[in-house]
Amino acid sequence: MKKILVTGSLGQIGTELVTKMRGIYGSDNVIATDIRDNGSTVVKEGPFEILDVTDASKMHELAKKYKVDTIVHLAALLSATAEKNPLLAWNLNMGGLVNALETARELNCQFFTPSSIGAFGPSTPKDQTPQDTIQRPTTMYGVNKVSGELLCDYYFYKFGVDTRGVRFPGLISYVAQPGGGTTDYAVEIYYEAIKSGRYTSYIGEGTKMDMMYMPDALNAIIQLMEADSAKLVHRNAFNITAMSFAPEEIAAEIKKHIPQFEMSYNVDPARQAIADSWPNSIDPTAAKEEWGFKADYDLGKMTVDMLDKLKAKLK
Ligand code: SER
Numbered sequence: 001m002k003k004i005l006v007t008g009s010l011g012q013i014g015t016e017l018v019t020k021m022r023g024i025y026g027s028d029n030v031i032a033t034d035i036r037d038n039g040s041t042v043v044k045e046g047p048f049e050i051l052d053v054t055d056a057s058k059m060h061e062l063a064k065k066y067k068v069d070t071i072v073h074l075a076a077l078l079s080a081t082a083e084k085n086p087l088l089a090w091n092l093n094m095g096g097l098v099n100a101l102e103t104a105r106e107l108n109c110q111f112f113t114p115s116s117i118g119a120f121g122p123s124t125p126k127d128q129t130p131q132d133t134i135q136r137p138t139t140m141y142g143v144n145k146v147s148g149e150l151l152c153d154y155y156f157y158k159f160g161v162d163t164r165g166v167r168f169p170g171l172i173s174y175v176a177q178p179g180g181g182t183t184d185y186a187v188e189i190y191y192e193a194i195k196s197g198r199y200t201s202y203i204g205e206g207t208k209m210d211m212m213y214m215p216d217a218l219n220a221i222i223q224l225m226e227a228d229s230a231k232l233v234h235r236n237a238f239n240i241t242a243m244s245f246a247p248e249e250i251a252a253e254i255k256k257h258i259p260q261f262e263m264s265y266n267v268d269p270a271r272q273a274i275a276d277s278w279p280n281s282i283d284p285t286a287a288k289e290e291w292g293f294k295a296d297y298d299l300g301k302m303t304v305d306m307l308d309k310l311k312a313k314l315k
Contacts, residue, residue, distance in 0.1 A: 002029060002069060003029050003031075003066060003068045003069050003070065004021060004029060004030050004031065004068060004070040004071070004072060005031045005062065005063050005071050005072070005109075006018055006021075006030065006031065006032050006074060007033050007034075007051060007053050007059075007071075007073050007074055007075040007100060008033075008073070008074035008075030009032035009033055009042050009074070010032075010036065010038050010042060010043075010176070011074055011075070011176065011178075011179070012171060012173060012176045012177065012179070013074050013171065013214075013217065013218075013221075014034070014074045014176075015042055016173065016175050016176070016214055017072070017074070017218055017221060018032045018042045018046070019041065019042065019045070020218050020222070021222070022045065024222070027045060027046035028046060030046055030047070031046075031048075031049065031062070031066045032047065032048045032049075033049045033050070033051035033062065034048075034050070035051065035053075035075070036050070037050060047066065049062050053075040053092070053095070053096030053099060053100065054091065054092060054095045054099065055099075056102065056103075059099050059100065059103050060102075060103050060107075063107050063109070064107065068107070068109060069109055070109055070111070070112075070225070071100055071104050071109045071110070071111050071112070072112045072113075073096065073111070073112070073113040074113070074114065076092065076093050076096065076144075077089045077092055077093060077141070077180060078178065078179065078180040078181035078182075078184075079116075079118050079139055079141035079180070079181055079182045079274050080180050080181060080182055080184075080270065080271050080274065081179070081180030082139065082140045082144070082180075083139055083140060083270060083274065089140045089141060090143075090144065093141070093144035093148070094144055094148070097113060097144075097148050097151060098151070100113065101151060101161065101163070104155070104161050105155060105159045105161050110162040110164070111152070111155070111161055111162060111163045111164065112163075112164050112165060112221060112224070113148060113152060113163075113165050114165055114166060114167075114221075115145045115146075115148060115149050115165055115166065115167045115237045116141070116142075116167055116169075117167055117168070117169050117170075117209065117210050117241075117278050117282060118139060118142045118145050118274075118278065119137060119142055119145035119146045119149060119167055120133070120278055120282075121135065121136040121137035121138050122136075122138060122276075122277045123136050124136070124279060125279075126280045128281055128282070128283040129281070129282040129283060130283055131234065131238070131239050131283065131285065131286040137277065138277050139274055139277065142277075145167075149165070149236050149237040152164075152165055152236040152237070153235065153236055156235055156236075163235060164224050164225060164227075164232070164235055164236060165224075165235075165236040165237050166220055166221070166224060166239075166287065167237050167238065167239050167240065167282070168212065168217060168240065169209065169210030169211050169212050169240070169241045169242070169282070170182075170183025170184075170186055170209055170211040170212070171211075171213075171214055172186050172187050172190075172211055172212070172214065172302060172306065173187065173213070174306055174309040174313060175214070177191075182203075182209075182271045182274045182275050182278075183211065185201050185202055185203050186245075186250055189201070189247075189250060189251070189254065189263075190254070190303075190306045190307065190310055191310060191314070193261050193307070194307065194310050194311055194314050195314060197258065197260055197261055197262065198261065198262040199251070199261075199262075199263055199264075200263075200264050200265065200266050201247040201251075201264070201265050201266075201267075202266060202267060202268035202271055202272070203247050203267070203268075203271065203272060203275055204247070204265060204267045204272055205247060205248050205265060206246050206248070207246050207247065207272070207275050208244050208245060208246045208280040208281065209244065209245075209275055209278060209279075210241040210242075210243070210244045210281055210282050211241075211242065211243050211244065211245065211299075212242040212295060213295075213297035213302040213306075215296065216297055219296075220240055220293055223291060223292065223293065224238070224287075224291050224293075227290070227291035227292075228291075231290055231291065232291065233286070233290055234286055234290060238284070238286055238287040238290070238291075238293070239282045239283055239284045239285075239286065239287060240284045240295075241282050241295070242298065242302075243298050243299045243302075244280060244281035247265070248263070250299065250303075251263035253299050253300060253303045254303060254307070256303075257303065257304070257307050258307070
């Protein structure tokens, strides 16, 4: 049986991942941690501890106390926030990752951490971006993600830590909202479509980015962690994606269900510049071949579910 420590448990991914893993592995076997306590079900329905991931000794102490054999490290600043405070991002994103990897090394734990489409940059091929390609990102978030990918590879080669990871695209979900990302518009648009019937996009028309619905992202994490290690050639930083669209395409999809929905634009130069440096679409072939990655939700199917779930939530 797995005993899993999750950092950043109250974030967009953690909130749903902890609940899903508690259902699979048992509530007591998933130890949720975060820098704050928000009184949510993650906090109430199983072990929860306050943890600042830059505190190496507390992380080690908690992993030891609960005798964990797996660490899922999610705590991080996203791209737009990182760009506003690059040094804080370096300290939190890299400091947290090194502490989590060291804990995994010392206690012999399996390890997962996400990379991102943010690990690519303007010189990366833009369409069907290959698994192995040029990575010269121009954001601090991207610098952190590439460094993290390399560090995870290093901990495997040097110390034999069973590190695994994916490059997530923008993640769309209705339980916990993302904070400080460039792709957040694709979540906000659904909330605003229901609340006010209109949305002003900070990302400009024609800007395509990869996206994925949260159920596919959660399945990908669990599937990769359960995959046969012998079959993994890449281990870390697998390209995965479910769809690629520009703001006008998601707006058109929403309009099919809410015909009066109106979209306008007020482009934020900072987040637009980040989006422009990322791929239009990435190629997930390696993930499919090495561990059977498959996404169930496309833009149409996701939109039906998002609108359904949010209508109930915002009632
Ligand atoms: N969704 C993330 C962001 O926009 C990408 O990894 O920062």
